[in-house]
Amino acid sequence: VGRCGAKEVPCECPTMGRTRHAIRGVAGLLFLLHITFHISPSSSPARNLGNPTKGVITAPAPTSRFRTSAPRRFPGARAQVGFHNGVEGSLALEAQQVWSPGSWRGLPASQQPDYADQKALQEALDNVASLPPLVQHWETKQLKRRLKEVFDGKRFVLQAGDCAETFGDCTPASLEARIRVLEQMRLRLESPGSMPGLPVTVIRRAAGQYGKPRSKPNEIVGGVEMPAFRGENVNQLPADLNLRQPKPERLVEGYFRAQCTMNYLRTRLSSPNALQEYASTANPSPFATYDTGAREVYTSHEGLLLGLEQALTRRVGASAADGVLIGGAEETNGWYNAGAHFVWIGTRTKQLHGAHTEYFRGIDNPIGIKVGSDIDPQTAVSLVRTIDPRNEPGKVVLITRFGASNVSTGLPQLAEAIRAEGLNVVWFVDPMHGNTFKTTLGDKTRRYDDILAEIRQTHQVLKLYGQHLGGIHLELTGEDVTECVGGPQQLGEEDLKTNWKSACDPRLNYEQSLELAREVSEMIGKSDSGT
Secondary structure, eight states, X not given: OEXXXXXXXXXXXXXXXXXXXXXXXXXXXHHHHHHHHHSOTTSOGGGOSSSTTTTSOOOOOOSSSOOOSOOOBOOOSOOOOOOOXXXXXXXXXXXXXXXXXXXXXXXXXXXXXXXXOHHHHHHHHHHHHHSOOSSOHHHHHHXXXXXXXXXXXXXXXXXXXXXXXXXXXXXXXXXXXXXXXHHHHHHHHTOTTTSTTOOEEEEEEOSSOOOOOOSSSEEEETTEEEEOOOOTTTOOSSSOTTTTSOOTHHHHHHHHHHHHHHHHHHHHHTSTTHHHHHHHHHOOOTTXXXXXXXXXXXXXXXXXXHHHHHHTEEXXXXXXXXXXXXXXXXXXXXXXXXXXXXXXXXXXXXXXXXXXXXXXXXXXXXXXXXXSTTSOHHHHXXXXXXXXXXXXXXXXXXXXXXXXXXXXXXXXXXXXXXXXXXXXXXXXEOOSGGGXXXXXXXXXXXBHHHHHHHHHHHHHXXXXXXXXXXXXXXXXXXXXXXXXXXXXXXXXXGGTTTSOOOSSSOOBOHHHXXXXXHXXXXXHHHHHHTO
């Protein structure tokens, strides 16, 4: 195979073929030397399921400021898709050299459900793999261009939605509430006098956010031990032993629920009067304008269930022999996760040499990485280099989640490390997960003031280190729930049981969300103007 521009084509030149074989031979020898000196002899990778980085290949110290060459990506043969919680036998060294949608298999993969019926799982994943893409690759490329504008300081992002979508919320009323709150937040963020001239792109946590990582695989409810709720793609929330068992058929239902959600989003937001309807109550200013990207629909989810993510992966510009044919211009050729425009690696799955990182490094979607006090700056640098070896602005988004009390001590070292290495990342802040706590009554919640404080501190620290906050990542709903305390309604801990609806973590309600958008817009506007 030879490379013509950005496209891989058969090489018919004998001289080039001999040269390429020689280069491959030298590269193979160097790789073997690398493996010889960088595998820990103390333990087998197959025995280190709790610590996926122990006993596996370690990254050598960088010899230059930044590696500019990207790893070659080969389509490979169609691989079996499945979930693997551990490693059977020796570490798959081949996955370290080339990438395919299934090259993550054989590497340590955390947060994967334990399915009893592997045949049924394979059938479900084959079914999903045979279905049309949920999103189109040219939309994904457009989002990457939008994120490049964010990197350049010309755009802001509101990424928000449910903590965990449920199949039951795939209704017109629920979807309309989610559209309304995000569109009205967008208009408040764009309001004149706050962030003037800075358009806002909305990335929705929707149409696929059906999987959730958990701190423990099992829990005890009413004296009965059962699997933890892992999102409706896997099992169900009611504390029933049978309902908590992972069911492969739910992966197929999740696909169709996501497709229904996408259809509604596209139809509703393409309506000629939709944006004006939302603006009538969101922004009393007669000067509200509409960015050309306001009607663009972008979705996101955590790329958690690797078998499912592989089944949703499509190759653009492939030949019929590669299995899936999707037409694309040369500049868009590559592998795309067609389940969402933007996918992120969560806190519990970002092991440098783990299966999730291996999968994410090969797809052309923009990628988010959750970072906080749990990762040292140099590991974060290595992760960014692995995911984005070309150092492409708009490709990697670092989503910080330190907690309001830890931003000032944790973020400076990370920001300085990223700046020192010249990495072209976009910065979002997730002010939700680092601020979760339990009340004296045992209810899980978040304080509105802590959420706002983390956004403010993150914005200030990044400015000190010559960078800027490009977006906020929120868990919220358009309903009048009582899950977070404080805010314009001054909800107290005693109010939490009044209308708690979340399937997992506490979310901002409609009023809290709109007020937060107003305060963030004013805060960034005043800070950037020097007032």
